[in-house]
Amino acid sequence: MPNLHETLSQILEGYRANIVNYDRTVDLLEALYKRLQYMNDQKTFFDVLRSELLSEPYSHFTPPHPRRSAHEVIVRAWARFGPVAELPAIVFALLR
Amino acid sequence: MEAWARKIAPEFISALTLYRKRFPPSMLEAIKVQCIIFTSERATGLTGFQFPNTLIEVAEKLARTVKQIEFERFEETIVDTTQEASPATDLHGLLVSAGLDLSLAEAVETAKEYLRSTGAFDTKIGGDLLRTSIDVAHRALVAEIEKITGTPYAGRDKDGERRVYLRTVGIMTLAEEKFFSAIYTYISEESSHKLDAVKETMLVVERTVTDYLILLLRRFLDLKLRYGP
Numbered sequence: 001m002p003n004l005h006e007t008l009s010q011i012l013e014g015y016r017a018n019i020v021n022y023d024r025t026v027d028l029l030e031a032l033y034k035r036l037q038y039m040n041d042q043k044t045f046f047d048v049l050r051s052e053l054l055s056e057p058y059s060h061f062t063p064p065h066p067r068r069s070a071h072e073v074i075v076r077a078w079a080r081f082g083p084v085a086e087l088p089a090i091v092f093a094l095l096r
Numbered sequence: 097m098e099a100w101a102r103k104i105a106p107e108f109i110s111a112l113t114l115y116r117k118r119f120p121p122s123m124l125e126a127i128k129v130q131c132i133i134f135t136s137e138r139a140t141g142l143t144g145f146q147f148p149n150t151l152i153e154v155a156e157k158l159a160r161t162v163k164q165i166e167f168e169r170f171e172e173t174i175v176d177t178t179q180e181a182s183p184a185t186d187l188h189g190l191l192v193s194a195g196l197d198l199s200l201a202e203a204v205e206t207a208k209e210y211l212r213s214t215g216a217f218d219t220k221i222g223g224d225l226l227r228t229s230i231d232v233a234h235r236a237l238v239a240e241i242e243k244i245t246g247t248p249y250a251g252r253d254k255d256g257e258r259r260v261y262l263r264t265v266g267i268m269t270l271a272e273e274k275f276f277s278a279i280y281t282y283i284s285e286e287s288s289h290k291l292d293a294v295k296e297t298m299l300v301v302e303r304t305v306t307d308y309l310i311l312l313l314r315r316f317l318d319l320k321l322r323y324g325p
């Protein structure tokens with residue numbers, strides 16, 4: 001598999017650029033996560049997601065503008081299959 | 097803060113509602129505490145900071161969601177939910193009781209599995225599977241009811257005409273026939289015309305279809321009882 005960070009970024013970029021829809025993006029993130037066999041990779045997966053989420057700028061654009069932010073897909077993916085114990089703290093940390 | 101209230105919080109509320117079982121009580125408590133900071137400030141003025149109304153409103157909504165989840169968990173401690181069979185199990189049991197072909201349960205299970213899978217979602221496939229479940233059920237019931245009641249089915253090979261037959265033999269009322277016909281039409285339109293039904297909508301339809309089939313089977317068993325062995 002290509003570099004995990006790059007693959008994750010590519011999925012999120014596909015969403016930001018309106019190439020893939022919301023449901024498909026979350027499905028892709030989950031599919032990628034399920035392919036990770038080592039705990040270290042799984043941890044890295046969420047480290048990268050956390051970093052992407054916290055550094056993601058807010059987009060005030062609404063469709064059909066070509067760019068949108070990926071906050072919602074990351075939050076959804078985290079709630080669906082991530083370590084939820086960390087999620088409230090991350091979500092409230094976005095309140096800046 | 098307003099961007100958070102408009103973009104992040106609604107998604108968090110939605111995710112929390114959808115995956116509520118994944119959130120332990122301590123997490124719910126932490127969310128509530130955080131919400132109180134925003135919702136009580138207007139009343140107490142503790143920090144002296146005026147939060148935007150959009151933030152306060154969404155924090156109230158989030159706190160309500162948490163309270164609702166907590167209450168549901170409380171309810172579960174009183175009502176033994178394990179006694180309630182899931183619709184699929186129920187459907188299977190009813191098919192066995194009715195002496196009908198179990199392939200109907202398989203058709204429903206296939207639809208359920210597809211709609212709950214994590215791969216790419218195609219409305220047409222989801223809709224076709226649900227429509228097949230209804231078609232299979234109606235065909236089987238019409239054939240059985242003909243035998244039991246001696247009332248021959250004179251309609252064409254069309255599901256709408258089988259629904260009319262089911263009404264005429266007392267399996268459903270006219271109002272119910274209209275309602276279920278509307279569901280059938282909705283599924284057909286979404287799958288045939290490739291409209292943009294989201295997966296969540298199709299899941300609602302799938303639950304409705306499953307419950308509808310259960311209702312049909314219960315009515316069929318009543319009818320069978322009325323006509324004797």
